[in-house]
Amino acid sequence: MNVSFFIARRYLFSKKSHNVVNVISAISVCGIAVATAAIVCVLSIFNGFGGIVEGTFNAFDPDLKITVKEGKVFDYHTPEFEKALQINGIQIISESLEENALFMFGESQVPVLMKGVSEEFKLMTDMEKLLLEGSFNLREDVVDYTTLGSGLAMTLGARPGFINPIEIYAPKRDVRVNLANPAAAFTRAYIQIGGVFSLNSPEYDEQMAIVPIQLARDLFGYENQVTSLDIKLEPNVSVNRVKREIERILGDNFLVEDRYQQQKESYRMMQIEKWVTFLIMVFVLLIAVFNLVGSLSMLIVEKRDDIKSLQNMGASEQLISRIFLYEGWLISFIGIISGIITGLALCLLQQYFGLLQLSDTPGAYIIDAYPVIVKMTDVVIAFAVVSLISLLTVLYPVNNLRKKLQQ
Known part of the structure; x- marks a missing residue:
């Protein structure tokens, strides 16, 4: 056994009187342990919130989304698209047409982002999980239905089951507004309220209304054009592989995005918040590590005779x-x-028992307790960072000792 390590281990674990050095050493261990546990817990909680947001978006966003790089709409009835959409692994293809329109209900007038979707949208998304009221329908017989975001429904004062329909005004393309008769520049339609959904995102909840794509095309004067093609892949199919093949076939004129790229701003914001909080916890760790310098310096003084x-x-x-x-x-x-052991234990307790609640009122939020997802990469990062800081800190009193020994 290494002589230096043997003596150091004896200093730490041998029976000795409980003096100030021992107490400070114990405080150093506790300080580093608490800071490390806090880092593991904080990163895991951010992972939990990220998982909640990701799960919510995943219920709405497709596996792959094809849009045109220049312009707004495109016609996908081309040989290139026919070849691209026959790639192995593609299960469902849904059309989507998004445009701005004006919704009127009673005395309320609200500009909305109208998302026209095809019937395949029902099979692609899990809208039932997102519905607060009503059901998700696009069309029954000759009646068209819309599913409103929760904020939009509240602003309009509209709910599923109301007899009166919503009146839609859509601006005609390539038509100048005649001030003498401004209504002539708009196409009008009526639609019933089918349901209300919530993604807990203002961008969707306060602005979006889902309607049948044929109604959207009729309102805006399109034939077969779409703003995007939404693709659902078969289970266990590599998203990156299919994405690369579609990009190769379609060329540089089209953009193919996976779920992370579709919500890149949200994911980027979550990651920024996570790692900024991590840096704050590292500063807390630095304060805790100062105790290590003190305990080691005092140990050196105590062991002068040795x-x-x-x-x-x-x-x-x-x-x-x-x-x-x-x-x-x-x-x-x-x-x-x-x-690390303490942090993992606390995360498991929170995950299975929900000890730390978000609110005293059950059902006030989507979840009642703070969500936790432990990722081994975060544990490894926490171990590496705390180890590096601690090991570098130890060098300060040791270098001072080395200088004194050389005198």
């Missing part, structure tokens, strides 16, 4: 320095391991 004895026995400066270097690393390692 240092002299080792020097008289022929111990080199490097051997003596390594003793206290290993001592600091052992304290750090015990704190890090204890913190």
